[in-house]
Amino acid sequence: MADGDAAYFSGPLQLIQIDDDGKCHLQENAAAILNQIPGRLAIVGIAGLYRTGKSFLLNRLLGLQDGFEIGPTINPCTKGLWIWGQPVQLAPDYFCVLIDTEGLGSTQRTASCDMQILSLCILLSSYFIYNSMGAIDEQAIDDLHLVLHLAKHIHVKSHRRNEEEKSADLAQYFPLFLWVLRDFHLRLADEPLGTLSQEYLERALQSVRGQDDKNKLRDVIKDVIRDLFRERDCATIVRPVVDEADLRNIQKLPYESLRPEFREQVEAFVKKVYMFLKPKKIDGQPINGAMLVELAGEYCKAINSRVVPTIQSAWTSVVQHQLRLSLRDAVQLYRSRMNETAMQHLPVSDEKPVGRRRRRLS
DSSP: OOOTTSOOOSSEEEEEEEOTTSOEEEOHHHHHHHTTOOSEEEEEEEEEBTTSOHHHHHHHHHTOSSSSOOOSSSSOSOOSEEEESSOEEEETTEEEEEEEEOOBTOTTSOHHHHHHHHHHHHHHOSEEEEEEESSSOHHHHHHTGGGGGHHHHOBSSSSOOOHHHHHHHHHTTSOEEEEEEETOOOOOOOOTTOHHHHHHHHHHTSOOOOSSHHHHHHHHHHHHHHHHOSSEEEEEOOOSOSSHHHHHTGGGSOGGGSOHHHHHHHHHHHHHHHHHOOOOEETTEEOOHHHHHHHHHHHHHHHHTTOOOBHHHHHHHHHHHHHHHHHHHHHHHHHHHHHHHHHHTOSOSSSHHHHHHHHHHO
8 A cells, every 4th residue: 555665554653632722732753654655645634513424524535444433423533643654655745644524513513623623624725625425515514614714824925915916826726516406316427537516516516695694704704715726626426324223333244235326436436536636735846745744744733833834834844844954964975975985095105085076075
C-alpha cells in the first residue's frame, strides 16, 4: 500500500486532538508517520453529522472491512481529526492520506468546536467529502449552516478585503468538494460516473429567492457553497441493508452480504474519488508529509491563539522551515565532504592544499 522503506502503521492515528476548551493539539505519533512521506501528497478529508457512516466510506477507500472505527450508538466514535497510519501509494512519488473527523452536531460538542473541525478538515484536504443522509432538501441545507462562517474563520491573507474578493481568494485554495448522499431513495437513472447526480446537486444549489427568513438564509448557504467550492460533485448511495438491526451492526457484516446496488454505488464512489484526486498544492507548490505536519501545526497555533487561520502566513512558515532544513542538510553535506577530502590527504604539510580544495567544494 505504501513505500516499504518507511515505518508506517496500519491503523488509525489521531492527528489533531481538540480538548473540551477548544484547544487543538497536534499529535506526535501521527506527525512522525506523515514526516516519512517523501513525495507529492493528496489528502482526502471527510466531514458530516455524527452517526452518518463517514468512517465506513474511508474504509472502502482503503479496501478494508475493519479500519477507522464504526460504532452502533449515537455517540460520536471519532474525536478530533484522525489519519490512517499507512498512506495509499498511487505512484512511486505520489501518496494519499485519509483524514477522518469527529461527527458534527453532537450534543457533546459546541458549535465552535464543530467549526474548528470543519475548518481544519477543509484547510488540510485536497479532496473534501461531505457526508449526509437522504436527499438534498431544506434540512440538508440547514445542516450545512457552518459553511456561512468559513470565510470568517479562514483567511488567505492577514489583511481583510471585501467579501467578494475574499471568496474568490479562498476558492483557489479550497479542495474539490464531493457531497455524498447516504440512504438515498430517489431514482436518478444515473450513468456510471454520476453525471445525473452532479446535475441533481447543481439544481439543489440553485437559489429559490424566497421572501421568508429561512429561505433567504438557505439561499445564502447555497451561494457560499457555489462560491467557495468551484469544483464540486455528488454521489448517491442507497441504504446498505433492509433490516434495522443489521444496520446498527453493519461493521460486523461482511461487505459481500450488503445489498448489491449499495456495493455497486460504493465502488463507483471509490472509483470517482481516485479518478479525480489531486495533490495538495499551495501557490502551485505540491506539499509532502513534512509540509502537511507544519501546516497542521501552524493552523493549530492560530486557533489556540484565537486568531483566524491565515493560509499565506501558514505557508510562509512552512517554506521558511523547509529552507532551514535544506540549509542544515547542505551544511552537513559540506562538512562531510570536507572531512572525506581532509582524510584522503593526510598528512598535510601546510594548509594550502586543503584551502584550494575548500574553494573547489564551495
